[in-house]
Amino acid sequence: MVEVLVTGGAGFIGSQFVRSALAHEDWRVTTLDKLTYAGRLENLREVLDHPRHRFVRGDVCDPELVGPLVQGAEIVVHFAAETHVDRSIQAAGDFIRTDVYGTFVLLEAARTAPRLRRFVQISTDEVYGSVPEGASRETDELRPRNPYAASKAGADRLAYSYWATYGVPVIVTRASNNYGPRQFPEKLIPLFVTNAMDGLPVPLYGDGLNVRDWLHVEDHCRALELLIERGTAGEVYNIGGGNLVPNAELTRRILSLVDRPESLIQRVPDRPGHDRRYCLDTSKLRSLGWKPAVPFEAGLAATVNWYRTNEWWWRPIKEGDPAFRSYYERQYGGR
Ligand code: NAD
Numbered sequence: 001m002v003e004v005l006v007t008g009g010a011g012f013i014g015s016q017f018v019r020s021a022l023a024h025e026d027w028r029v030t031t032l033d034k035l036t037y038a039g040r041l042e043n044l045r046e047v048l049d050h051p052r053h054r055f056v057r058g059d060v061c062d063p064e065l066v067g068p069l070v071q072g073a074e075i076v077v078h079f080a081a082e083t084h085v086d087r088s089i090q091a092a093g094d095f096i097r098t099d100v101y102g103t104f105v106l107l108e109a110a111r112t113a114p115r116l117r118r119f120v121q122i123s124t125d126e127v128y129g130s131v132p133e134g135a136s137r138e139t140d141e142l143r144p145r146n147p148y149a150a151s152k153a154g155a156d157r158l159a160y161s162y163w164a165t166y167g168v169p170v171i172v173t174r175a176s177n178n179y180g181p182r183q184f185p186e187k188l189i190p191l192f193v194t195n196a197m198d199g200l201p202v203p204l205y206g207d208g209l210n211v212r213d214w215l216h217v218e219d220h221c222r223a224l225e226l227l228i229e230r231g232t233a234g235e236v237y238n239i240g241g242g243n244l245v246p247n248a249e250l251t252r253r254i255l256s257l258v259d260r261p262e263s264l265i266q267r268v269p270d271r272p273g274h275d276r277r278y279c280l281d282t283s284k285l286r287s288l289g290w291k292p293a294v295p296f297e298a299g300l301a302a303t304v305n306w307y308r309t310n311e312w313w314w315r316p317i318k319e320g321d322p323a324f325r326s327y328y329e330r331q332y333g334g335r
């Protein structure tokens, strides 16, 4: 059996990865997750009782817990992070702690893990900073511009340094904006879909012309599986969907899919330091045989449909969780 440790596996992308990992009949998966506000056991409900899956609740910053888990692993896929840019602008401490220090704790354990053959550091295209034109290549300078992006850049380079210095078999992946089922309703797509479903305004930042490159979460996980087998240690790989869409256009598409009027669009003051555009050159990954399989139009429609048919998943967060309501008030109340 191949022992796989997935951190942050109760989150949006991690839970998709755990499901696809379990399709490998010779993989045994341990999910380590703290279950922060963004981590939810519901995301793993189909696999919680799976005979080759074990869930461990805990913090990646805890060396006593992390040590033995990493020691037993052949593959580590490290998703666990604080992930929302707006929250990092409100308060950055948890981002530094989990995204940077937590990565350090895992890497330290990885140095002495006897069977480890792959440590995948899940980074992000945000480490490149805003890209006014052209496409970021893996060798480009990193210019992160918000606390989330900077903490991810720190972890990205720390992971690389553990390969260069200690020979830990690190691969760094930098994915673009993911979308799909089970994304926490603070991010643009799920927030706007669920607000629109309820006839509430959708708060579009600034002039709405910021561009993101959308990647379906299943395409992301397929790329990770390929890189686990065929990537080269010490290398960085961009993973981008190639779907560059300005936020205002995406918002109109969402409203049309939910069958709501464009008058729900509420222009609100811009996010401070808002990166204008991200765009990835993915030729390095494509040369290994990957290309995205989910067309954006179909993927977006299916995602909207998922939120429509899974209100049980998001209503308790948006309506029942006082922490979400106070976050929403802090973030949008004064706008
Ligand atoms: P998410 O916020 O949905 O999930 C994060 C998970 O990490 C949650 O389950 C949470 O409980 C867990 N976690 C947080 N702090 C922890 C800690 N200290 N110890 C253990 N677990 C902890 O995030 P996501 O969107 O699934 O992102 C996963 C990874 O992918 C992150 O590293 C993120 O930076 C990266 N990424 C995300 C995107 C995107 O568009 N969502 C794009 C590129 C890269």
Ligand code: TYD
Residues within 6 Å of the ligand: 085, 086, 177, 186, 187, 188, 189, 191, 203, 204, 205, 206, 210, 211, 212, 247, 271
């Ligand atoms: P988001 O989903 O937060 O992802 P990221 O900041 O990691 O790219 O935001 C996607 C884009 O949508 C980004 O340009 C900011 C914008 N946005 C809004 O206009 N309004 C919102 O309420 C949110 C959450 C995001």
